[in-house]
Amino acid sequence: MRRWHCRPAFGMGYSVQAQKGRKRIVAEMGNLKVTMTDVNGDTKVIENVDEGVSLMELAKANGVDGIFGDCGGGCACATCHVYVGEQWMAQVGQPDDIEFAMLDMVADVMRDNSRLGCQIKMKPELDGIEVTVAPASAY
Ligand code: FES
Numbered sequence: 103m104r105r106w107h108c109r110p111a112f113g114m115g116y117s118v119q120a121q122k123g124r125k126r127i128v129a130e131m132g133n134l135k136v137t138m139t140d141v142n143g144d145t146k147v148i149e150n151v152d153e154g155v156s157l158m159e160l161a162k163a164n165g166v167d168g169i170f171g172d173c174g175g176g177c178a179c180a181t182c183h184v185y186v187g188e189q190w191m192a193q194v195g196q197p198d199d200i201e202f203a204m205l206d207m208v209a210d211v212m213r214d215n216s217r218l219g220c221q222i223k224m225k226p227e228l229d230g231i232e233v234t235v236a237p238a239s240a241y
Pocket residue numbers: 158170171172173174175176177178179180181182204218219220221
């Protein structure tokens with residue numbers, strides 16, 4: 103009996119059901135775009151972003167300097183502080199009371215367009231959003 107010694111090419115060796123599953127995964131890949139400028143002024147355009155992913159998660163996954171996300175997205179550290187592009191503020195909206203209280207912990211670098219990246223989840227209305235990582239607070 104012959105055995106496979108290497109991984110079969112796409113489709114070969116997979117059941118019809120498994121092939122359908124693979125096609126569905128490809129079809130569900132995100133198609134949103136985010137432009138992030140890190141604390142050093144370097145800009146990255148990140149494409150194929152999934153709906154529902156937070157800007158903090160996205161920054162960490164793409165090595166954007168200055169985003170740490172120390173609390174894992176729990177709105178409890180402010181190490182994901184970003185400045186939202188002014189033209190995007192209407193779509194993003196203002197922080198709620200809890201997020202605002204956390205931003206107050208970094209008041210020395212807070213601006214009117216400050217938000218926590220972990221609290222901004224990607225959605226079609228935010229396709230193309232531009233954010234800049236805020237500098238570290240002196241507090
Ligand atoms: S990751 Fe901690 S507040 Fe956003």
